[in-house]
Amino acid sequence: MAQDHGVQQRNQPGPEADKPLRIVPDAGEHTDDDGVLRRYVDPGATLARASSAREAIERFMAERTGQLRSDRIDLREVDTSEGAATLRIRYQQFPHDLPVSGATVQAVADVRQAGVIEVDHGGELDMTGAPDPGAxxxxxxxxxxxxxxxxxxxxxxxxxxxxxxxxxxxxxxxxx
Structure with missing residues (x-):
């Protein structure tokens, strides 16, 4: 038989009334050793909200330019897909108008809540050792x-x- 150890623990309410916030171990902001924001996870879409999912992503990218250091690289939107619940936008890095394989920033937003859920930054900030496009x-x-x-x-x-x-x-x- 279980003993009563005092007050029962409950999840704090999430962004929707009477529904708990999902607990995810990787939630939060993750930076690399140089302080570049490489991963942002907000499963409840509670922090970066706007009037639409696209606007939430675009606003996040604009407001976090310094943390993402996206002002140093040429990012272009190359792919957008919208599912039943999420909008996913993929940005590709294009130094010298050439795409860098794997150097992408992917952003996902909850369509119903119009908030950013996740951003994964795989862009390459230091392109000094890249081959000359003329070669x-x-x-x-x-x-x-x-x-x-x-x-x-x-x-x-x-x-x-x-x-x-x-x-x-x-x-x-x-x-x-």
Missing amino acids: ARSVDALGEVALAPFEEVGGPVPADRLVRFDNNVGLRDVAP
């Missing part, structure tokens, strides 16, 4: 370079083994 080569040229080691071992690679997907080149494994 870029076509996918065809990169395919030839990538296949060169295989040609040294087994001779020319047949064209039917070369596989392209998006802007990547791969080698199809063909059984003898």
Whole structure:
């Protein structure tokens, strides 16, 4: 039989009357060693609100420019998707008008509450070691370079083994 240890604990009320705020371990603001806001999580969408989900995201991005250090990088909206409950906007980093693979900022807002739920900042702030865009080569040229080691071992690679997907080149494994 359980003992009564005093006052019963309850969750504090959330943004909706009579509904508890969901408790999430990663909720809050997470910065890297340089103080850049890399992750923001507010599952109750209680802090960054506006009249619409899109406006909440845009206002968050504008108000947090300094913390995100997004004034140092060229971010462009590349994808938007709206589900039944959320709006997701993905911004891509474009130094020298070229997209950086994986360097994105993704923001999610609750549509009904018109508040930001999550922002994940994967942008690359230091692009000093990036290759010169003038030295870029076509996918065809990169395919030839990538296949060169295989040609040294087994001779020319047949064209039917070369596989392209998006802007990547791969080698199809063909059984003898």
